[in-house]
Amino acid sequence: MASGNAAASRLVERVARICVRAQDPLDLLAEVAAAVRAQIPYAAAGWLLTDPDTLLMTGVYAENVSRTQHLQLIECELTEDDVNKFFDLAERGVAAASLSAATDGDLSRSIRWRRIYEPNGYGDEIRGVFRSGGATWGHVCLTRAGCEPWFSTAEVDVVARLCPHIGNGIRACLLLAPPTGRGDTAAPALVVLADDGSVDAVTPQATELLGALDDERLQRTIVLHQVAQRARALADGGHGPAAMARVQGASGNWLVVRGARLASDGDRPGRTALVMEPASRSDIAPLLLQLHDLTPREQEITALLLTGMPTAEIARRVWITTETLRGHVKSIFAKLAVNSRPELAALLSKEPQVHPP
Structure with missing residues (x-):
């Protein structure tokens, strides 16, 4: 990271300027990522949008994160008792924290590090929470390679200073950005996901509402996997918010995605049904x-x-x-x-x- 408080202040000022320009929230996150990466090096990252009520992810700007890694991280986040979970950071009002500090330098205490990061050659991470107006609008996870130094306290502090600006920016985008078209459909759309994340069945309206479902980066379809994993966790006796999230669809209008676990069918893998429909005012x-x-x-x-x-x-x-x-x-x-x-x-x-x- 560029040394000194002056460099950190310049980064905060630059991100603040980015976040006062109304644009698509994912475009905002991409621009913020480029600014941050120039001063806080990292190997991979997920810059995430969330539903402020359920905190389920509704969009992602990913850097060097594969589809398989996304699905593994979603499962770990929603089903395992791990350190620095996004839900916990938001509930505790922590803007940013590193994995190395949370584990007292023993990264193996983290389930996601043992299960996902270590096998893929990653080391320390910083997680941040984008809050504004008392609500959480997104998260970020920055990860370094295993051979790279851990994130410093100064770098964590800078990310913490950035998070409120990014939260304000996402919120402003949602308030000010006009819809790009209606694209509404009278019939709800249905997607059935197998437990491995593959699409088992889909109706034509799903693509109309949300866009292509075969996006390897899960940029706008991550919401389907988040809601499906939440439905699986609840069906297995877990606790937490409902398997539901609100998200802006392909047209810019708001959709509601709801998930329900399907009964097992012989030897077929477990499946989860996801219903998407245009959101009502309520x-x-x-x-x-x-x-x-x-x-x-x-x-x-x-x-x-x-x-x-x-x-x-x-x-x-x-x-x-x-x-x-x-x-x-x-x-x-x-x-x-x-x-x-x-x-x-x-x-x-x-x-x-x-x-x-």
């Missing part, structure tokens, strides 16, 4: 509230406003005065750019499909 409503930085209390009040409950009753329900409630409502309306309850209901109601404004 599907996107929680995402809209996070995009517009509503506080947890404002989200709670928004849900009560949508029920039609009188103002005085809402105030009693959340244990605040009506004057304080009016202040919250004013803030909610301003953040969502509406002027009344009917406009709020129209924005967040069930129909029709929407793209965040």
Whole structure:
């Protein structure tokens, strides 16, 4: 890494400039990766988008990561008790951490290192969490070759400084980037994945909604494997968020992907069905509230406003005065750019499909 605080500050400033330009989120991650790689060398990386509710990955800009390695890492992340898991870092509010520090210098304490990194010649890693507005919008994993030095504390600190800018950038992209076309279809799309990640069956609408499913880099199809692995984990008695994620499809409009484990069929390998359909406003409503930085209390009040409950009753329900409630409502309306309850209901109601404004 280029030495000195000045070089680190220049990198942070450069990434901040990249992240204030509205563009496709994956293009943003590619540009950020080029800037970071020039000062913090690494052998492989995954720059990831996530659904802020379930934290399942919905897109990836990958560097030197094979499809097989992606699938192995997804399985390990969602099924094993390992160190520095993305879920744990997000829950603890840790912006960035290295594997060498988390294992006290004994990388073999990490399941993913033993199972995936060591056999493929990799050593230390940095993981970072892209947070903005109290929600997690993506992650990053930078990995060095086994023969290279471990990541230094200074390098981890720089990545931690970058993460909030990248979180803000992803969030701005989702807020500001216009859809590139509708591409909606009346019928839901169905994909059946075998447990080895291969496509067992697919309907024509799947390609229309999400794009080509044979992408070796899993750039936009990683969401299918994430939801499928979550469904497998839940079926095996695991715990965690639902097997569901929201993702921008090939047209730029929002889709909902839901997974369900299929019953075993004789000697056939296990399979998971994935249903994709255009998102309704009710599907996107929680995402809209996070995009517009509503506080947890404002989200709670928004849900009560949508029920039609009188103002005085809402105030009693959340244990605040009506004057304080009016202040919250004013803030909610301003953040969502509406002027009344009917406009709020129209924005967040069930129909029709929407793209965040």
